[in-house]
Amino acid sequence: MSEYIEHDSTGVSVGMVEKQTFTFAEPPDALELESGASMGPITVAYETYGSLNASGTNAILICHALTGDSHVAGYYSEADTKPGWWDNMVGPGKGIDTDRHFVICSNILGSCMGTTGPCYINPETLEPYGLDFPVVTIGDMVKTQRALLDYLGIRRLLSVIGGSVGGMQALEWAMRYPEMVESVIPLATTTKHSALAIAFNEVARQAIMADPHWAGGNYYGGETPKLGLALARMIGHITYLSDESMRQKFGRNLQDKTDFSFNFDADFQVESYLRYQGAKFVERFDANSFLYITKAADYFDLEKQYGDGSAVKAFSRAESRFMVISFTSDWLYPTYQSRSMVQAMKKSGLDVSFCEIEAEWGHDAFLLPSTRLTTLIRSFLERIFDEI
């Protein structure tokens, strides 16, 4: 996902928030991973907003996408220039209303925003994990989130909400812990990556691994693979936009010049934009985390894992109510993928709503302020809360 983080135009915010941590899976109780490996201890960075009601029925888990973090909404300090990544959706009176709901978001396993990942110290070697970090899956991320909820004393979730790779986690929740999940809102997501999506991820990974500074993943403390990671981000960024949004945003406009420079500087605005996005990204993200999380997304195959290849069989284990949402111009996870998941849900007798939102902003549309999306999420959550 891209970064569009701006102050909410309404000025309403959940206010000051704090990143917290929780550690579990201390050996010998290490977490068993889907790969067969096990690891521990695991530290989870998380944030919560609002308060849990007495009956514990108002908890909502938000799952972040590839490069997100636990900082969904609000500010860390008065001096903070930007709020959390979904501040337009999460806060008092917003789509996910922190006056009514207890909202939790944790950084995913393998990331670099506070939860254990390849850039943190391996307690066995006292060096950063690097590629000694085991390959993790969407399921492993969800198991980690479950451990956090157990720690917080949350037994049921009113809803699990996520877009993109966050949507995969939300779907995984409905499969893995069906009894805990009242409802799921998968946004701009899929039950399995298409060859196209895997292809883009692979090219992005190759860009990182081709950077000599990557050094087999063992670059901590030295020069980092900035060029490779920036290129990976540029590739990813193209898939988050759309033909239409790029035409509108950049067209063939030139950057700070009136004619071609006849060299390989950034002539076009779109070139300059991608270079800027790439350069900005390397300041905050770890290249190895990018490899691990994209691999987890590529491996995700709900039908294979839970239905022997049948989506209908997979969804028959779910007990949640669903609201699936896609966006017209999303070509990374196109509407047909949401429709096929909805079709399987219908066939397995689930209560599912589906809406395809007209949006020109491509895959990133789920992050942008949208009255339609806000209304859908708010209304759906009200309904589920009414019905439980």
Added chain:
Amino acid sequence: MRYRSVEVETSAMRFDLRIIASWITPGARVLGLGCGEGELLYHLKKYKGVTCTGIDQNEEMIAVCIQKGLTVLQGDINEEVLDYPEDAFDYVVLSQTLQQIYDPSGLIASMLRVGKKVVVSFPNFSHWRVRAQVLLTGHAPVTPELPYQWHDTPNIRVITLKDFRRYGRQVGFEILKEADIHLDAGGVEGKVIRFWPELFAKHGIFLIGKPVAPE
């Protein structure tokens, strides 16, 4: 704690929808095809404890339905209905839409497959005003119920009460109930037409059951 940002007024539900609602047993499972703003489904859910799903093509309508707390799917009714297993619903409702369907036979067959009973309503094309317009003016009829010109109408099927009954005999489905009605302007009020409905009813509403296999 109960809250809802949209409180929906249903006392003014359209007369034809009130008739349909009266035919549906409490607690039933209902599929509404072309459900629009979900007026009928909301009523059924709220007052009759019905489990309902709506399908509509239009994003705006889907959003309105979700605001009312309904389960709805955005999509083509002809396609979406195919996904459900046999008898997944007690009733499948197609209200005031049959005249816009490209393949009515296919859709009715699908509805009778996924529903135990089917409700279909449509404007009666043999109403006297329709007949009179064709006869006296020589133009394709334009009426409050069918307000479009021939070239811009979504209503591509010309159906009369007699035609629908005859179609039932041909296909073999059973007509369990029929209400031929007059709707006042606005549609909220209306009355059942018992005298010469083929001529005086503006709409027909039919409750039909599955074709009975020949002995």
